[in-house]
Amino acid sequence: MRRWPLDLRAAHWLLALCVIATATMAIVLVYPPEWSDPYIQRYVAGIEYHKALGLVAFIAALALALQHHRRPPHTGSALEQRAARIAHLALIVLALATPAVGFAANAFWGEGIALPGLPPLVSPVSRNERIGAVLTYAHDAGAYAFLALIALHVLAALRRQLLRRDPVITDMLGVKSKDARR
DSSP states (O other), rough: OOOHHHHHHHHHHHHHHHHHHHHHHHHHSOOOOOOOHHHHHHHHHHHHHHHHHHHHHHHHHHHHHHHHGGGGOOSSSHHHHHHHHHHHHHHHHHHHHHHHHHHHHHHHHOOOOOOTTSSSSSOOOEEEOHHHHHHHHHHHHHHHHHHHHHHHHHHHHHHHHTTTTTOOHHHHHHOOOOOOOO
């Protein structure tokens, strides 16, 4: 078994859970059955949790970025190794940029930052709806690009695990594999 440090595995899976939760919240919140007063109250509460999980995802991505040199080397052909390096770099960049741009958009909308259980922080910038709109679009586009790249990442991991018998998934889970081809 390749040695994936426990803190890297934990940051990876924490990031994965946060992305799944924030993406699900965003989709559910943005496409409601109706925009009634009770729904708007749930929307406001949901957005606070979306932002809190986005902050946790950012911290997990930062931990991965700072410790990326500790991961086991990529395997496969030279082309696969290059593709894996590029994909992992893009995943880290999007994992950091998407929440950062979302928080910047929020600031330019003049909403400040409200996280569950904490008093709201005043926006550090003046309200500018034009910049807020551009950043909101960039946040949404980055999120969709991130989700698409995650889908490719999962497919590549499944391909390696199931077709090449390279136990990348079991290694990331910290499970020993009996039939690994090395």
